[in-house]
Amino acid sequence: AKFAIMPGSRPAEIGSLWKPMQQIALRIREKYAEATFVTVAVDARRRQLLQDSQIPGFECEYSVDSVNKTAGAVDFSIVTSGSATLEVAAAGCPMVIMYQSNRTLWHLFGRWLIKTKYLSLVNILAGKELVPEFMPYFTSIDPILASIEGLLQERDELGKLSRKLTDLTTPLAEKKACAETAKIALRELRMEN
Secondary structure (H helix, E strand, C coil): CCCEEEEECCHHHHHHHHHHHHHHHHHHHHHHHCCEEEECCCCCCHHHHHHHCHHHHHHHHEECCHHHHHHHCCCEEEEECHHHHHHHHHHCCCCCEEEEHHHHHHHHHHHHCCCCCCCCHHHHHHCCCCCCCCCCCCCCCHHHHHHHHHHHCHHHHHHHHHHHHHHHHHHHHHHHHHHHHHHHHHHHHHHHH
């Protein structure tokens, strides 16, 4: 299986999530020797940051590419929470979602301010836990790894999840397409006048 690891684009996200994501990958490779990994960065500078903080024993293909294109070329993604989760969902790629916020701030303020049952965009849109989310923080990679392994063992369920993800995001893509079509039509109308 080919996995995408998407630690986010902000240096703080990379700083808090890249190492545990690599540790998860190493554990996956222990169980699935054929597993390969790719990580996508938004630019060459972020790619270099990822390469410079690679942990010993971890092997990965590094690319500067779109999240959606990368997700479309892999079997499973490990994704930082944010808009990237919608791009991964649009590609129909099964995933787990992670985030590592400040625990103290979460307990002091966040849990009182945020009232949604789910924190990831995909699950909020679905109105249920469509994909496992480990947010607002995690204390161990073991539950994340267990979720990934559980999903990987259910090939039929992965196919169903893939369809559910694309069904969830298709209306979003159609709205964007409609908006783009309207912009083109307006531009053409202005040219004719």
